[in-house]
Amino acid sequence: METIVSRLDVTAIFCDVDDFCQTFEQGWSQQPQLPSMPGEKRSGSRMRLSEVMTIVIAFHGSGARTFKDFYTLTVLPHWRRAFPHLVSYNRFVELMPWCLMLLCCFLNTRKGEVTGIAFVDSTPIEVCHPARAHAHRVFKHQVGWGKSSTGWKFGFKLHLIINERGELLAFKLTPANTDDRKPVPEMTQGIFGQLFGDRGYISQRLFEELYNRGLQLVTKARKNMKQRLVKLIDKILLRKRAIIESVNDQLKNICQIEHSRHRSGWNFLVNLLAGLIAYTYQPKLPSLDLQPKGLPALPPAIF
Structure with a gap:
């Protein structure tokens, strides 16, 4: 073979x-351990x-x-x-x-560097085919129904924040019926600069909460919203937000973080975490070349 x-x-x-x-x-050996009973056998492996x-x-x-x-x-x-x-x-x-x-x-320890430019998005993690959701038992009461651009999904939702180099900055796993905006405040702890997301992250309350911490949330406006002035560089970066879609594609199709053959919740988490780690070791990550050709490298920005 x-x-x-x-x-x-x-x-x-x-x-x-x-x-x-x-x-x-x-x-870990320096932390206080639970006392063992006399004659107790602890399982081990070679x-x-x-x-x-x-x-x-x-x-x-x-x-x-x-x-x-x-x-x-x-x-x-x-x-x-x-x-x-x-x-x-x-x-x-x-x-x-x-x-x-x-x-x-x-x-x-494999998280990337906070550069002042970040992108946020979520992607569904199905645990079974939607037609078999009624009979699913492995993740019973832990998953939910969520609707994405490709239809209804049954399972979890993986929330990601990356920088312009394609490096992972934050991640969180929630049921698929969780609002995309809910985990953002917790995930963005320690992140500054600008955070670019799709229209699903539009929220005045979320914008003010992040802005008070030194993080500006930038999203496209809905059709029924009033037009507002946006900097040219922000418009360009909003168009480049597809970089995080490329990251999600690599995680699913190359690192295989999603499949519907799990028999254990613990091994599902092992599979997910190992896939995220494997992504950080990819020889080439999706990235944006923000430096104009023919110009010297810009000094790091001070925020």
């Missing part, structure tokens, strides 16, 4: 993940969590349609020299939820 090769630099990912895990474990995290992240850059094919056709036969303590596929699936907290913490 054909071997599946990851598009990502697995060695670089493992070095970053392993260094992070060692630092995390040192800090595989380290950094190895589990690396393999899960590498899958999202491999192009494989299922994790089972990636693990059984590539990892087990060809990666044993790099990971000498590999376990069976079923055991590996059992280990994946144990790295959820570390994946979440590591993803926060």
Whole structure:
């Protein structure tokens, strides 16, 4: 059978993940722990969590349609020299939820730089086909119905904020029936400058709340709204807002953060976080070239 090769630099990912895990474990060991009972046995594995995290992240850059094919056709036969303590596929699936907290913490270290220009958008994450929503059990009472430009979706909604370089600045997962404007105040903590969004983010209250924190929300006006003056650069950046659509497209079609085969809520979160981390390791991210050709680089702006 054909071997599946990851598009990502697995060695670089493992070095970053392993260094992070060692630092995390040192800090965690200094925290007070719950006392153990005499004779208590704690479950363990011969595989380290950094190895589990690396393999899960590498899958999202491999192009494989299922994790089972990636693990059984590539990892087990060809990666044993790099990971000498590999376990069976079923055991590996059992280990994946144990790295959820570390994946979440590591993803926060992969956030991009706040440059003063940011774009916000949301994208639906379906958990099953809409026709099977009535029989769905895995995420019962945790998901909802939401309507997007392509129709009704049943599942979650992923809210993203990126900069003009395509780097992730903030993310949040909510049920699909959540208003796009609701998580913005929490997500924009520490972000300054200008935030560009579509018409779904129009809100005078939200604009004033962000403006008082040094962040200007810029959106297109609805047809029934009065015309207002907009700076030329703001008009140009509003037209360039499609960059975040490109990011959503890469997350779904390259990093595969969405599929309808989840049997566990924990592994769904592992799949989502690993896909976001894999995106940050892509060799080329969608970006905007805001520097005019033939001119020297501008000094960093002071806000």
